Amino acid sequence: MNSSVTVLPPLPDVARLLPRQQMAMDCAVCARPLGASGRVLAEVRHLGLPFRLWVCVRGCPASRPAFLAI
Numbered sequence: 014m015n016s017s018v019t020v021l022p023p024l025p026d027v028a029r030l031l032p033r034q035q036m037a038m039d040c041a042v043c044a045r046p047l048g049a050s051g052r053v054l055a056e057v058r059h060l061g062l063p064f065r066l067w068v069c070v071r072g073c074p075a076s077r078p079a080f081l082a083i
């Protein structure tokens with residue numbers, strides 16, 4: 014057992030995100046407005062541009078990420 018290994022959830026596909034999610038206005042996972050809170054999930058590149066994916070600071074309220082339901 015290696016307790017330092019963190020299992021990460023699958024990253025959303027930037028190409029499938031809504032513009033508001035790409036612009037870090039809404040959560041990249043559940044699409045809820047982030048407001049003043051949020052945390053960086055990952056930094057990815059899409060079409061040669063860097064995107065910083067933001068998610069709910071306390072975890073998404075939805076039991077299943079919206080992008081997995083597509």
Ligand SMILES: [Zn+2]
Nearest residue numbers: 040043069073
């Ligand atoms: Zn969320």
